[in-house]
Amino acid sequence: MILMSTQEYRxxxxxxxxxxAMHLVINDESPSEDMLSKIFTNARSxxxxxxxxxxxxxxxxxxxxxxxxxxxxGKQHPYVDTxxxxxxxxxxxxxKTEKQVELNHQFFVMYDAVAKDFYLxxxxxxxxxxxxxGKSHNCIAILKSFLKTxxxxxxxxxxxxxxxLVSKTDxxxxxxxxxxxxxxxxxxxxxxxxxxxxxxxxxxxxxxxxEFINKITNIFNNRQNGSVEKLICQGYSDGGIEKxxxxxxxxxxxxxxxxxQSNEVYDEDExxxxxxxxxxxxxxxx
Numbered sequence: 001m002i003l004m005s006t007q008e009y010r011x012x013x014x015x016x017x018x019x020x021a022m023h024l025v026i027n028d029e030s031p032s033e034d035m036l037s038k039i040f041t042n043a044r045s046x047x048x049x050x051x052x053x054x055x056x057x058x059x060x061x062x063x064x065x066x067x068x069x070x071x072x073x074g075k076q077h078p079y080v081d082t083x084x085x086x087x088x089x090x091x092x093x094x095x096k097t098e099k100q101v102e103l104n105h106q107f108f109v110m111y112d113a114v115a116k117d118f119y120l121x122x123x124x125x126x127x128x129x130x131x132x133x134g135k136s137h138n139c140i141a142i143l144k145s146f147l148k149t150x151x152x153x154x155x156x157x158x159x160x161x162x163x164x165l166v167s168k169t170d171x172x173x174x175x176x177x178x179x180x181x182x183x184x185x186x187x188x189x190x191x192x193x194x195x196x197x198x199x200x201x202x203x204x205x206x207x208x209x210x211e212f213i214n215k216i217t218n219i220f221n222n223r224q225n226g227s228v229e230k231l232i233c234q235g236y237s238d239g240g241i242e243k244x245x246x247x248x249x250x251x252x253x254x255x256x257x258x259x260x261q262s263n264e265v266y267d268e269d270e271x272x273x274x275x276x277x278x279x280x281x282x283x284x285x286x
Contacts, residue, residue, distance in 0.1 A: 017256040017266060019110070019119040019275065021246075022126065025142045026133065028241045030116050039133055040067035040111070048136075050128040052077070054101045057132070058268070066276055069109035070268045071125070074101045108271050112279050116244065118143060119254060119275065146246050150217045150233075153245035157235035159205035160212065165219065166230035168196045196229070205236065216245075223247060254278045 026035055039059070046057040058070040076098070083094045096102060107122040109129065120126065126143040133141035147153040219231055233245040256274050 017108075017121055017271065019108070019121050019254040019256075020123050021117040021119055021146065021253070022123065022143050023116065023146055023244050024111065024118040025144065025242055026137075027139050028239070030242055031113075033113065035137070035139075036067055036111065036113060037061060038137060040069065048128075048132050050131050053128070054103070055128065055132070056103055062272070062276065064276075064280070065113040066279065067111040067113065068272060069129075070272075071107050071109070071128075072103035073105050073107075074103045076101050104265075106266060108266070108268075108275070110272075110275050110279065112283075114283060115279075117279075119279070146244055150213065150220050150245065153233060153235075153243060154208055154213055154216075156237055157243050158207065158238040160203050160208050160233065160235040161205055162200065162202050162232075162234040163216070164198075164200040164230065164232040165228070166196065166198045167227050168229060208235070220247065254282070 024031060031039070040061050042060045044058045046059060048055040048057060053073050053075055055071050055073040058068075060068045062068050079094075079098045081094050081098075082091050084090075085092050107120070107125050109121070110119045111117070112119065120129070120143075123145075130141045130143055133139065147156065216231070216233060219228060222228065223231065228247075231245075231247045235243050237243055254275065256271060256278070
């Protein structure tokens with residue numbers, strides 16, 4: 001049996017790496033495939049400076065509608081010309097010059113173009129990403145949290161473009177018509193109520209009616225009863241900016257369980273495949 005030292009155990013048993021879903025808007029709408037290909041062009045060590053922080057970005061289109069960004073970053077200052085040698089406990093000359101930046105911080109991004117979810121491991125870096133995309137591609141990029149209540153959503157949208165509901169039949173509702181909007185299950189394909197409904201309604205930018213608002217609010221308020229698996233509404237503000245209300249995106253974070261490498265730095269080659277696998281699994285279950 002091989003026993004780990006206390007330090008090795010601490011290096012391995014770091015907190016899980018968590019990703020939050022955000023909504024990426026470029027020039028008032030979700031990015032097109034062409035724009036995504038330009039942003040996430042296959043390139044490594046792309047330099048970028050935002051404020052006092054220097055970044056080095058690795059970008060790639062990994063296929064299946066998934067786009068990847070790995071960022072390492074650090075600050076040039078403060079800088080001193082001496083360092084403490086931990087082994088000898090003595091002061092020595094700093095081997096790093098003032099012009100060299102130690103990129104000892106990191107964050108990761110994966111964009112799911114299918115679900116329009118922008119997964120970010122550090123939401124405090126949203127402004128840096130907005131600046132990078134905006135300056136690199138001469139556009140206005142905005143990263144925002146998904147609207148968390150129907151009231152917030154309807155206060156910001158002028159028209160509705162799409163609504164989707166995924167609900168399931170359970171012991172308390174065996175008719176399959178959970179909210180009075182599903183088709184009559186008795187007349188569908190000659191079977192009883194299906195185990196799950198996945199309904200998507202496309203609208204030609206319709207102004208939300210009082211009845212529509214009440215339906216969405218009722219579904220949202222009853223989401224804890226277990227029958228609602230997904231509720232998504234898409235629309236546009238009066239200024240033409242796309243807005244998305246998605247109960248799944250703001251309640252569900254993706255967590256990676258792989259341990260950190262030495263010196264508390266994640267290995268990109270471990271993070272990328274695990275995160276991609278979780279997103280694809282989320283697609284299949286959705």
